[in-house]
Amino acid sequence: MFTFQKVGHDSRPAIWRTILLVLVSVLAGLVSIVFSPAGYRSGTPAGSDIDAAVIVVSLILDVALATALVWRHRFPFGLTIAAAVGTAALPIGPVPTLIALAALLGRRRGPATWWCTGLVAVTTVIDVIADSRAQPVGASLTASAFQANTSPQTPNTISILTALLVAATFVVIGIGAGLIRRSRREAVMTGRNLSAAHQRAARLDDEVSRRQERDRIAQEVHDSLGHSLSLLSLQAASLETELEGTPHGDSAKALRESAGKAMSELRSLLSLLSEPMSPAPDLPLSKLAEVVEDTFGSGQPITASIYVSEADSADPALSRAVYRTVQELLTNAAKHAPGTTASLKVRASPTDGVRIECSNPVVEGRQSEGSGRGLPGITERAKLLGGTVHWTADNGVFSIRVSIPWRNAS
Known part of the structure; x- marks a missing residue:
């Protein structure tokens, strides 16, 4: 019964709009206080301390409600209920309450919003009828508007039907402004959702x-x-x-x-x-040293330093990439620098990611780095996991460094 849904995000409204609403709320409240029985009597010998107290409290409430509009995006229900109660109790007029209601309807939807709308409608009708029945014309804002060419001391002749029509007009304006604001927010949300959907569709097309x-x-x-x-x-x-x-x-x-x-x-x-997402490595990273020794130790001179922390937590795709990268690096060393000693360093941990460094002497007459598909394949495999590859061939030594972020197993 009292459930509701948010419309869009509760982002802070534009400053210019907030300033405008605060000024309108304060001004409308001041006008209602001036054209009220207490305001009218305070300017005559009939004024009393009670009238002065009512005016002071009404001014404080008017300014407080106007200031609270700054946070209407965070507390729309509380602000609307407080304004509605204040409208029924003090002569601040229905405008601050209707501004709060419009803000509420623009940002929330559901049964709870219509309960608040009913509360605002009731308090607005009470306020307008009480104002329209006040005597004389100078003590009624409604009468002062409809009998503008008469003296403030002239008897008020506004009928109940006129007062109901005025109250209904106020309520319709408040509800309409809120619904218009909601429709605009929903249009913005729809546009953003469509844009996101188009982007997802484009990514899916690319994947296909x-x-x-x-x-x-x-x-x-x-x-x-x-x-x-x-x-x-x-x-x-x-x-x-x-x-x-x-x-x-x-x-x-x-x-x-x-x-x-x-x-x-x-x-x-x-x-x-x-099936790019399904393959898993044959061995965990903890067996990388054994694989290097078994595969290359007998045929290619190697000085290897391998340190892996929390190997079992590595994602299968990461483990496979490390195996294939090391395999390709040492294969290239054996192919382009046969008989020489290759140096391999592997450091892997969840904190620092994976760092692979490999170097070997450059043999004259052999193919230079970058030929074939070895290095491009290593680079592509690293990029798929968000990594980088750098290689140099200076002073007769070819060196390559591969960095891959750590990925935990899902």
Whole structure:
């Protein structure tokens, strides 16, 4: 029954609008106080201390309600109820209450707002009828407006029907102003929501385009490279059979195993292209040192320093990126600087993220850095996780530094 919903955000209104409403509220209250029985009598010998007290309290309430309009975006219900009660008790007029009601209807919707609207309507009717029945004309703002050409001492002749029409006009203006303000706020919200929806749609279109491109690349790789690797694996197996027991048998076996491993890596890559969010690393980061030793320790001279903190909390995508990056770096070192000693440093923790540094001597006659797909692949993998890659080739040494933010497992 007393529930409500916010319309938009409770942001602070424009300063110029607040100043305007405060001035209108104060001025309307002052006019109502002056054209009230207490205000009229205070200017005649019939004035009493009670009239003076009513005027003082009314002025204080008028200024307080006008000042409270500054916070109408935070406390619309409290301000409206306080103004309505004040209107019924003191001759400050209905304008401050109707301004508060308009602010309420502009920022809230639901049953609670209409209960407040009913309260304001009742107090406005009471205030206008009491004012229209006051005698003489100088003691009634309504009579002073309708009988402007008569003396303040002239008897008030405003009817109840006229007073009801005036009260209804005030209430309709207050409700209308609030609803207009609400419609504008809702239009702004709708525009923002549409803009956000268009942005999301654009991102989805981009994702769909990327997915289609990844699928196309995966299909091309499968059709071309997959076929070649399959033939190579078959030929290597045949060669191993023919050379079994000969000095070249072990080499043929190694060739077959390498072809099989290449096929496995290709399937993993195609799976990554088809389902980019699903693959998980084969091992946690805590086993990175063992993988480096098993994979490269026997064939490539390496000085490695690996420190990983809270490895089990790393996101699978991060773990896979670290493995593939280290693998690619050491493979490049073996390819472009065979026989030399590569230096590898890995530091990973939730606080500092992942830092990978690798360096090796530059061998004359070999391909320079940036050739092929090694470094671009490392860079792309790091960028997908918000990381960066920097490399240099100074003083005969090629160095690369990869930084990737830490991502916790979900």
